[in-house]
Amino acid sequence: MTIESDAPATSLSRSPISAFMSRNPDAAPATKSADQVVRFDDVSMRYGRGPDVLRDLNFSLPQGSFHFVTGPSGAGKTSLLRLIYLAASPSKGQVHLFGQDTALASPAARPQIRRRIGVVFQDLLLLDHLSAFDNAALPLRIAGRKPAEYRTDVGELLTWVGLGGQMNALPPTLAGGERQRLAIARAVVNRPEILLADEPTGNVDPEMALRIFRLFVELNRLGATVLIATHDQDLIARSGRPVLQLERGRISAAPPQGPAAT
């Protein structure tokens, strides 16, 4: 099954986040808009010797598309994301990222691929001994950027996600929603070409959920390919974005596409 999304919007709103993103020197995605940045060919996956948690998946995500993946607990949403951010390998089939079969990627190439992907983990995976600012700046440090190049940008990004007064706070001292927003800031700070989010609005109120969603939309408008795993049917319905429906490891349906969310 191939799911094509509507083309990303081209106009940029001059919100603080778009200003931040447009200043980012790494902003321009390397792939062309028609490219399939993610492609699954007959992919199955299992953990150890257990049963397949994903079965015979065939789909692709064009560059600049925006999809949801949903389904009941245990359907395989997180496993699907793990395959994309190279935390797991398929037991059968091929996962292609940026036109390259990930199974053929050398150990030296895999970190470079990961740097092009931003992930909001379900359990957030914030580092408790680092401040909010250090957590958010982490991907930029890994990429070898100098602090002078991104200090201002990280500060603006944290302010935009509502953590302007909490930049020096350690994650354990933050509320659940604040931690979630910090994880999102870290995922987007390096302007990834693919943004994956696993239940990114699980711990936030509806207003913040909408704001986070708009951040994803804005990143998508700037060229990022977005895939969000969520149970939030209300968010999915309001967004009108295409959906990968997973059930027992198989893609069962792709609901009709609606108008783009704002």
Place this chain on the structure above:
Amino acid sequence: MSEPFDPQRWRPAPFLPEREARDVALIFVVAVLCFLACLTAMGVIAADRAARGWTAQLTGEATVIVRPHGGETPDAAAARAAETLAGTAGVTEARALEPAKAYDLIRPWLGDVSDLEDLPVPRLVAVTLDARHPADAKRLNAALQAQRIDATVDDHSRWIKDIRGAGRLVRWLGVGVFALIAAAAAAVVAFATRAGLAARRDVVEVLHMAGAEDRFIARLFQVRFARVAGLAGLIGAVSAGVLGAGLRFAGGGQGLTPALPLAWSDILAVVPCPLLAALVAAAAAQVTAMRLIRGMR
């Protein structure tokens, strides 16, 4: 509410926590190992020097046992032997020992016997050899036989061989103990690295997902444990140095015991300890971390 934060004054924090509760135990164990290693090094250096001193002393001397024959008196035979040896190449001095000294040497075996002078006790000639070109036993024997003197030359070669063997044994034992201690330190650090990686699996995972290379992550643990081991090495080295200085003070010029004289310079053996501890820890942490990180994939 956190303190006001100025991004312009921000400095990147270390990816790994600077202090861990388990560091104290690790520092203690590595410091004890380094302390023992430093004591071993100082002991081996002192023993080696003592062995060299004894060997040098023995190689510079020979003892000749003279047995009178015919009508010659023991004293006359000894005097003739001393005169003959003194004129031999490679000999600096040859001196017949007084009979009393010979009696003193055999008295421990015979007890306090009166009339010791009545026994046919052989006379001894002490020979001092030329330090640069010493005469060997063969040459001394040849000179004595040429003068028809019945004598046995002891050039101490048997003792020298034993002392050299003992010196070698002490050196190799020292190297062995040192290697064992280094291996134990490496094992402790490897164990600590394993525990550290297990405890900081979250850091490894986040760094991995953010695109950090295996070597980059392993290096974090390498630097961290090298620092901890370096500090522990410093503590162990200073402790051993203080103990060595105390022994030197207590024993004066010859150290605590004349058999193992400790010199001030021996205490310098502790200087490389912190660096060596850091290098061993860095290697152990690097190997362990790389293996574990690859296993996490």
